[in-house]
Amino acid sequence: MINDKDSQKIVDYIQNFSRKHSLFVMAYGTGCGAIEIPATMTSRYDAERFGIRGAATPRQADVLLITGYLATKTLKRVIRVYEQMQEPKYVIGFGSCTINGGMYYDSYNTINALEQYIPVDVYINGCMPRPESVISGFIKLQELIQQGKADNGKRYRENLEWYRTNQKKIIKNWKMPDYNW
Amino acid sequence: MTDLIKEQKLLENVTNPFKIKGRVIRNRRVEVFCDKETVSSVLLYAKTQLGYIHLAHMTCIDWIDENKFELVYTIWSPVEKVHLFVKTKIDRENPEMENIDRIWDQANTYEREMREMFGIEFPGLKGERDFALEDWEEIPPMRKDFDTHNYAQQTYFNRPGREDAKDVRETLVERSGTEVPDFAKKYSRER
Numbered sequence: 001m002i003n004d005k006d007s008q009k010i011v012d013y014i015q016n017f018s019r020k021h022s023l024f025v026m027a028y029g030t031g032c033g034a035i036e037i038p039a040t041m042t043s044r045y046d047a048e049r050f051g052i053r054g055a056a057t058p059r060q061a062d063v064l065l066i067t068g069y070l071a072t073k074t075l076k077r078v079i080r081v082y083e084q085m086q087e088p089k090y091v092i093g094f095g096s097c098t099i100n101g102g103m104y105y106d107s108y109n110t111i112n113a114l115e116q117y118i119p120v121d122v123y124i125n126g127c128m129p130r131p132e133s134v135i136s137g138f139i140k141l142q143e144l145i146q147q148g149k150a151d152n153g154k155r156y157r158e159n160l161e162w163y164r165t166n167q168k169k170i171i172k173n174w175k176m177p178d179y180n181w
Numbered sequence: 182m183t184d185l186i187k188e189q190k191l192l193e194n195v196t197n198p199f200k201i202k203g204r205v206i207r208n209r210r211v212e213v214f215c216d217k218e219t220v221s222s223v224l225l226y227a228k229t230q231l232g233y234i235h236l237a238h239m240t241c242i243d244w245i246d247e248n249k250f251e252l253v254y255t256i257w258s259p260v261e262k263v264h265l266f267v268k269t270k271i272d273r274e275n276p277e278m279e280n281i282d283r284i285w286d287q288a289n290t291y292e293r294e295m296r297e298m299f300g301i302e303f304p305g306l307k308g309e310r311d312f313a314l315e316d317w318e319e320i321p322p323m324r325k326d327f328d329t330h331n332y333a334q335q336t337y338f339n340r341p342g343r344e345d346a347k348d349v350r351e352t353l354v355e356r357s358g359t360e361v362p363d364f365a366k367k368y369s370r371e372r
């Protein structure tokens with residue numbers, strides 16, 4: 001005889017276990033960091049050992065990698081991609097440009113802190129991070145998923161207005177379809 | 182060393198018909214200075230008569246102290262293999278320049294970029310107004326009087342500790358409690 005709470009625990013465990021071992025990464029590169037992704041995916045570092053592999057469209061993907069500096073023009077596309085992704089969805093900020101602007105901290109055209117616009121699960125520092133650190137970032141994300149802490153899609157839905165305010169501060173001409181989650 | 186024969190010859194060929202000034206910078210580099218009005222005729226002459234058929238680059242320099250924009254047209258001859266810089270200065274207030282995309286089609290791209298980044302108008306220019314930026318409302322960003330640091334501070338969210346370009350070495354020294362090694366002092370920004 002197990003009560004509902006315990007059975008939910010088991011279900012959650014299995015769910016999280018399955019999720020963390022099949023991370024489909026959106027094939028979308030911004031900035032210079034995307035050059036590290038082929039190295040991470042191919043035979044030397046072979047990220048598919050951890051269940052990390054590419055996905056062609058946002059609707060099939062679980063993870064969105066923001067690889068490097070993010071121009072305001074690209075931010076618009078990133079938001080569109082992020083909103084089309086199905087939950088559970090995770091974001092990895094990649095390189096120092098997504099953390100504090102990096103070498104583009106005083107640029108008129110690149111954002112400085114990514115988590116003000118879309119929720120970020122894991123940041124990987126470095127300029128650029130090597131494939132080892134990319135994989136270690138993914139492993140950190142897997143730990144968060146197993147613990148059930150990676151629920152940023154929910155956080156984005158609940159705080160949508162706050163994110164929208166920040167996004168609209170930069171994207172003045174807001175002509176985007178309204179994606180229904 | 183080369184004795185710059187073909188460069189001198191080119192300089193004479195360009196400057197004599199238009200009575201403009203110029204100089205040989207070094208081997209394979211020649212520059213001429215001309216008025217706003219004569220630029221297109223110099224370019225057309227160099228293209229049709231002297232074989233400078235390739236527009237390598239067009240750029241703009243903001244001389245804010247002189248209150249001028251300097252436009253530089255770099256053209257190149259595949260036969261002589263010399264770069265010819267045609268330079269002109271235009272006023273910084275309401276800058277306007279002749280559109281040369283009837284001579285070279287690819288000038289359109291450079292002119293659109295200059296219109297966006299410096300605010301120079303080229304009458305009759307084809308294409309959208311937005312080139313690389315989207316919905317830009319400030320003054321053109323590559324002008325010297327545009328404070329990009331200040332703009333970034335006000336527009337984007339700065340993480341604490343990254344407000345300025347201060348050398349992080351001092352912070353590291355404070356944190357670790359050690360002294361700066363000599364080799365590091367040598368490359369310090371503030372000496």
